[in-house]
Amino acid sequence: MKPALLLLALTLPSLACGARAPASASPDVVRGELLARSEAEALTATYLAAGAAFGRSDFVAVAAAFADGAKINRGDDTLVYQQSSALALAGRHDEALVTLERLAEQGSQLIPQARDFPGLAGARFDAITSKIRKHLPPPRSTPAFTIAEVDLIPEGVTVDPVHRTFFVGSIYRRKIVAIGPEGAARDLVASAADDLYSPLGMRHDATRGSLWVCSSAVPNMQGFDKATHAGRAALHEYDANTGQLRARYPRALASPHLLNDLAIGPRGELYITDSESGEVLLLNPGPGATFEPIVPAGTLFYPNGIALSDDASTLFVADFTHGLTAIHLATRARTVLPHPRGASTRGFDGLYFHRGALIAVDNGAGAGRIVRLELAAALDRVLGVEVLEAGHPKFEIPTTGTLDGDTLVYIANSHLRSFDKDGKIYPPERLGPATLLRLPLAQR
Numbered sequence: 209m210k211p212a213l214l215l216l217a218l219t220l221p222s223l224a225c226g227a228r229a230p231a232s233a234s235p236d237v238v239r240g241e242l243l244a245r246s247e248a249e250a251l252t253a254t255y256l257a258a259g260a261a262f263g264r265s266d267f268v269a270v271a272a273a274f275a276d277g278a279k280i281n282r283g284d285d286t287l288v289y290q291q292s293s294a295l296a297l298a299g300r301h302d303e304a305l306v307t308l309e310r311l312a313e314q315g316s317q318l319i320p321q322a323r324d325f326p327g328l329a330g331a332r333f334d335a336i337t338s339k340i341r342k343h344l345p346p347p348r349s350t351p352a353f354t355i356a357e358v359d360l361i362p363e364g365v366t367v368d369p370v371h372r373t374f375f376v377g378s379i380y381r382r383k384i385v386a387i388g389p390e391g392a393a394r395d396l397v398a399s400a401a402d403d404l405y406s407p408l409g410m411r412h413d414a415t416r417g418s419l420w421v422c423s424s425a426v427p428n429m430q431g432f433d434k435a436t437h438a439g440r441a442a443l444h445e446y447d448a449n450t451g452q453l454r455a456r457y458p459r460a461l462a463s464p465h466l467l468n469d470l471a472i473g474p475r476g477e478l479y480i481t482d483s484e485s486g487e488v489l490l491l492n493p494g495p496g497a498t499f500e501p502i503v504p505a506g507t508l509f510y511p512n513g514i515a516l517s518d519d520a521s522t523l524f525v526a527d528f529t530h531g532l533t534a535i536h537l538a539t540r541a542r543t544v545l546p547h548p549r550g551a552s553t554r555g556f557d558g559l560y561f562h563r564g565a566l567i568a569v570d571n572g573a574g575a576g577r578i579v580r581l582e583l584a585a586a587l588d589r590v591l592g593v594e595v596l597e598a599g600h601p602k603f604e605i606p607t608t609g610t611l612d613g614d615t616l617v618y619i620a621n622s623h624l625r626s627f628d629k630d631g632k633i634y635p636p637e638r639l640g641p642a643t644l645l646r647l648p649l650a651q652r
Contacts (some may be wrong), residue, residue: 217293232251233418236317236345238266238551239582239592243281248531248546255554256509258290266567267298283550286573289324296325303432305332305470308610312339316573317598319344338463347450349578349645352617353391358639359627361428362619364410364469365644366419368448372612374449375419376642377407379624380633382429382452384410384421396451397421403456404444405437406427406521406578409469409481409608412448413604416476419448420468439464443480445493445527459489469558470607471516471523476613481511481523488514499613503538509535513559515566522567526556532566546584549589553581558608562649565615569595569606575599576606578616578647602643611622616647 239263243251254277261269262394272292275355278287283443285593286310295304305328308320320337322329326368353374355362359494361380367373372389375396382404384397396419397404414418421444425437444457449579459482473479480499488503488511502523503511516523523535524545531553532545547553555572566581582592600606600619628635632638 236598237592238283238548238550238597240550242546242589243549245546247280247542251277252529252531252544254280257511257530259292267294268300270294271298281549281552282451282553285311285318286312286552286555288314288316289318289320289573292320293324297325300640301327304328305336305377308333312336314446315343315465316340316575317343317595319599321575323616329550331549341599347567347600349597349600349620349647351385352644352646355385355387355393355642357381357385357393358636358641359633360642361623361633361644363406363622363624364422365608365617365619366406366410366412367612367617368412368414368455369612370414373448373646375410375412376619376644377410377421378426379406379408379426380430382406382431384419384446386451387630389403397446398429402444402453403442405440406466411470411472413476417448418454419446420444420470420472420478421446422470422480424466424468428465428627428633432631439484441465441466441467441482441484443470443478443491457499463505469510471513471514473516474520479514479516481525483510483512487513488523497557503533503535503542503616513556513568515559516560517561517587524559524561526553526559527566528554532556532581532590543586543588545590547581548592551590551593553590553593560609560611560616562611562614565570565609567609567649569608571605571607571619578606578618580649596649597647600645600647612646614649616649617644618647620645
């Protein structure tokens with residue numbers, strides 16, 4: 209999960225449209241020469257510069273920073289998309305449209321979202337959008353289930369594979385819904401029960417029969433009061449069958465926190481991203497347990513998705529400036545994973561380890577994508593990035609998913625930006641039922 213401001217700040221554009229990525233076996237796969245370490249560091253610097261410029265509302269500087277990024281990582285169409293968005297925010301509408309037209313000519317599958325391009329509405333923008341839609345392959349995802357309640361604003365999902373129960377968290381309603389094998393939904397945890405803030409990342413622990421929930425106070429949750437809630441976060445352990453609270457581990461409020469996502473280790477240990485503090489945390493559950501930083505505060509910029517390798521040797525974390533970081537748990541040494549030129553590893557929300565690869569929900573630009581990142585055997589670099597799904601008709605900011613065998617079941621339409629400037633949720637007619645899709649992960 210990432211707040212709307214960050215979605216805008218770090219998924220903006222660049223002035224130079226890079227060439228398309230080198231030819232691959234499939235137009236949806238980027239492989240080939242990896243960015244050099246110096247190039248990767250320079251690319252990170254452009255994202256930091258863009259974020260700083262956004263904070264000053266200097267959108268021309270934002271565009272210039274992403275322009276530098278596009279020169280480094282030629283072929284990365286997210287940078288071109290971000291360029292156009294920044295130019296639109298700067299009021300340079302013709303330049304923004306020209307950039308989008310180049311993006312369309314290059315075969316991009318990033319469908320422009322009107323909210324990212326203020327002032328561009330019109331026939332020319334619509335024509336660009338239509339042209340890009342023609343680049344999309346047929347959807348591969350199929351419906352998994354739907355929750356009729358339109359104002360959930362779902363963000364996290366996990367599954368109990370034995371009982372075939374899915375759990376979905378509601379940012380707005382501050383509750384957790386369970387969906388049984390027959391598809392019926394029920395409230396497992398009632399709204400705001402147990403001091404539950406907005407549930408974000410969730411994981412099911414079959415060994416303990418536990419549902420672990422990252423709970424963070426965000427302005428879009430019901431009952432938010434800045435004086436009471438700002439910066440607060442906690443990790444909750446629930447009985448996955450009854451919804452009874454087993455334990456609650458709050459973060460001390462010395463500084464703002466946002467517990468975002470988590471992974472479970474083989475001994476039941478928990479690895480958690482704190483997006484506000486820029487930390488990765490370890491918690492060994494039990495009486496008196498405390499959070500231990502394994503990546504110090506401020507090291508990462510808004511760490512989000514997190515995944516553990518099958519052998520539990522390596523933890524992978526997504527953030528919005530570095531991309532993907534591998535943490536070697538035996539030593540806690542960190543490696544920013546190099547990737548092929550033209551590929552994007554930034555903007556990932558959900559992150560999952562599957563058969564030696566990473567599966568990511570990418571909502572950083574366009575309508576959203578699901579991607580597979582092929583890893584080297586040593587888990588120290590990305591060899592290829594394949595788009596598994598792009599611009600599905602149901603997408604409205606896809607967020608996270610859960611592995612269910614060799615499929616990914618994921619939230620297609622979170623409606624994360626369905627709030628007005630005063631923070632009030634849109635009326636029901638502007639929303640819609642929460643849809644979860646199922647995507648096969650078998651190699652094509």
